[in-house]
Amino acid sequence: MELTDRKKKVLRSVVDLYIRTAEPVGSKAITELPDMNYSSATIRNEMADLTAMGYLEQPHTSAGRIPSAAGYRLYVDELMLDYRLSVDETRSINTAIEEKVQKVDKLVEKVAKLVSQATDLPAITAAARRKSATVTRYDLILAGRGSFILVVMLNSDEVFNKLIKLPVSMEEADLKVLGAVLNSAMTDIGAEDFTAQLLDKVMRSAGNAASLVPVIVDFVCDLLRHQGSTNVAVAGQARLLGLPEYRDVDKAQRVLESIDEDALSNLPAIMQSENGTKVLVGPENVAQELKDTSVVMTKFDIGDGMQGMIGVVGPTRMDYAKVTARLSYFAESLSKAFAKPETKQLPQGTEDADNHKEA
Amino acid sequence: MELTDRKKKVLRSVVDLYIRTAEPVGSKAITELPDMNYSSATIRNEMADLTAMGYLEQPHTSAGRIPSAAGYRLYVDELMLDYRLSVDETRSINTAIEEKVQKVDKLVEKVAKLVSQATDLPAITAAARRKSATVTRYDLILAGRGSFILVVMLNSDEVFNKLIKLPVSMEEADLKVLGAVLNSAMTDIGAEDFTAQLLDKVMRSAGNAASLVPVIVDFVCDLLRHQGSTNVAVAGQARLLGLPEYRDVDKAQRVLESIDEDALSNLPAIMQSENGTKVLVGPENVAQELKDTSVVMTKFDIGDGMQGMIGVVGPTRMDYAKVTARLSYFAESLSKAFAKPETKQLPQGTEDADNHKEA
DNA sequence: CTTTAGCACTCACTATTCCTGAGTGCTAAG
DNA sequence: CTTAGCACTCAGGAATAGTGAGTGCTAAAG
Numbered sequence A, B: 001m002e003l004t005d006r007k008k009k010v011l012r013s014v015v016d017l018y019i020r021t022a023e024p025v026g027s028k029a030i031t032e033l034p035d036m037n038y039s040s041a042t043i044r045n046e047m048a049d050l051t052a053m054g055y056l057e058q059p060h061t062s063a064g065r066i067p068s069a070a071g072y073r074l075y076v077d078e079l080m081l082d083y084r085l086s087v088d089e090t091r092s093i094n095t096a097i098e099e100k101v102q103k104v105d106k107l108v109e110k111v112a113k114l115v116s117q118a119t120d121l122p123a124i125t126a127a128a129r130r131k132s133a134t135v136t137r138y139d140l141i142l143a144g145r146g147s148f149i150l151v152v153m154l155n156s157d158e159v160f161n162k163l164i165k166l167p168v169s170m171e172e173a174d175l176k177v178l179g180a181v182l183n184s185a186m187t188d189i190g191a192e193d194f195t196a197q198l199l200d201k202v203m204r205s206a207g208n209a210a211s212l213v214p215v216i217v218d219f220v221c222d223l224l225r226h227q228g229s230t231n232v233a234v235a236g237q238a239r240l241l242g243l244p245e246y247r248d249v250d251k252a253q254r255v256l257e258s259i260d261e262d263a264l265s266n267l268p269a270i271m272q273s274e275n276g277t278k279v280l281v282g283p284e285n286v287a288q289e290l291k292d293t294s295v296v297m298t299k300f301d302i303g304d305g306m307q308g309m310i311g312v313v314g315p316t317r318m319d320y321a322k323v324t325a326r327l328s329y330f331a332e333s334l335s336k337a338f339a340k341p342e343t344k345q346l347p348q349g350t351e352d353a354d355n356h357k358e359a
Numbered sequence C: 001c002t003t004t005a006g007c008a009c010t011c012a013c014t015a016t017t018c019c020t021g022a023g024t025g026c027t028a029a030g
Numbered sequence D: 001c002t003t004a005g006c007a008c009t010c011a012g013g014a015a016t017a018g019t020g021a022g023t024g025c026t027a028a029a030g
Helices: A005-021 A027-031 A040-052 A069-079 A087-098 A104-119 A172-185 A196-205 A207-228 A237-242 A249-261 A266-272 A320-339 B005-021 B027-031 B040-052 B069-079 B087-098 B104-119 B172-185 B196-205 B207-228 B237-242 B249-261 B266-271 B320-339
Strands: A123-129 A135-142 A147-154 A159-165 A231-235 A278-280 A293-302 A306-315 B123-129 B135-142 B147-154 B159-165 B231-235 B278-280 B293-302 B306-315
Touching (some): A005 A027, A135 B135, A147 B147, A147 B159, B005 B027, B135 B172, B135 B207, B147 B207
Antiparallel strands (some): A147 A159, B123 B306
């Protein structure tokens, strides 16, 4: 059977209505739409055809139709009308993003909150490094009170520090020696290259400050390893509960639990995929718990070889047009904000703070 | 009427059973308990008395009894048997805490997760500074590629940094001058003391590096202000949904929403209160949405003039004994871990393969 | 060949009724 | 003071009937 224009129009109407009402759509409701100059019988025939073709489903014989996964798919791919963001929407997204964000993990958290708010659905954000982290530079600052500050700069231009107590008293000269050794022997190598031999060698050249080497190496290794791991944040889980499809607490709980742990494993895999906004409708999701749920996600670029992802989780009946529009705009704005470092007060690459409390 | 020992015993049994089953407790169920050598009629009489005294309630004439808020209160204050933590429990809490935590905000997040996990309820943690933050020391490091690193140490011994691009090329000597000026003019003052006059004065003495002053002041003010604000994290909201009292989605949602915003405002007030573990039963909560819900919370000390709070939210029918025991132990362990800074600084091995299972 | 009116039919959902049994309060005997 | 016994209450489940939105099909009209 052929998918005529009218059939498409009917399908679109069904999806649109179902998105709005969350209830099966009957033929009569369709006829009442503007631009639908057919009788309910005609619509019924078309709907019967669409059902036979697998785009619609009937919960039971005497109910209206709801879109099937295939129906949503078609809708998302071809039928959906572009949602134009209002000036208000773009503005509120922009002002939200423009606030300065210092650290990547904070950024991830904040964006998750904003996106969840903008879509009224639970949101997930993640950020991951594309290249592996290495140290480009060490600095040691004697800080009085028997301690010194270790400042470490990474190839990503992020800077971290840690306040370290001195086990024995030490001269500024000793630290200078140590700094020189560190900078010559332990830069531009990954976490896995900090071998026992290297440690040994460095300690021997470090003179008086040798006892500090293990502490430093420990900190740096930890840091580098952490850089490699993906940074994930989830926000707005409670919003799921407002939706009629999640009146069933068990269902809601299952979904919420699964997006709490996705944090861990599933996401990195998805990040590999191609660019652009992607919609996963119900059964297209790999995770069993999300079979009834759709996911919309986009990637965006942060500077410094980092890549971010924004995702939204909701019922298959979600307003795909609106959600994808907002998500894409978010991603675009974020990428843009990071692409032009000096223009705003949010210069990428000039930001990073980290601290360590010694107590 | 007097509260005899037997009445107390019955009340305790009712609460205990209700905590376990979440269903009204009948007289027969009580008689079946060990150590209860009375007939159901006797128990019924006692329960009638307890009801008259306001410690128990009847959902309807022909149902068992459930504890009233006053009943829970009495239970928590006097009746509850101490819950002894098992070795396993103390050990798992200890190992969890011992993992190194770098930043206060990370700590707060992590503790929230741990506590939620330990109690199987949503948890809230917060940390706030008791004294206002000031800068004790500035360092400037020329970092090549036209930028420098600003390192700032606070009176709390926390160290922060930021990589800043140089608008014009600059000599190391210029930075040295600037550093000296900053250290002499802008230390030991709060965020509100960074006045326009001060800025002006510093800029004039800063020589070649004057153009950097605004950027630095901006960063520092921001930092100091941020230090003042309370740091809050919520974890495990989804656990609420597993409980029978929150089958009602609306109710669950209301509670979840309220503990999402408490983050912002309510908590600081509570932090003022006296020390020790505190239980707020149902209607004792100020927030209207939590009328049906109980809150258990404790304070703990972080070093450096900071104070933390751990809280757990659950149904009035929660296992107060277990929850308070675990919470107190958590608080105690955390305070202890922060009290002895040096003990485990050195034994920290270079070996730690995979320590980011959550986050 | 397409569209539409008409009609019988289906079936989820709601309301109503009935029934059951856990649990109660009271009374009177031990 | 305790307990056995008994009549009573009432939430919750099962069974039943009624309602109406929506369907598919047929046959007439365009």
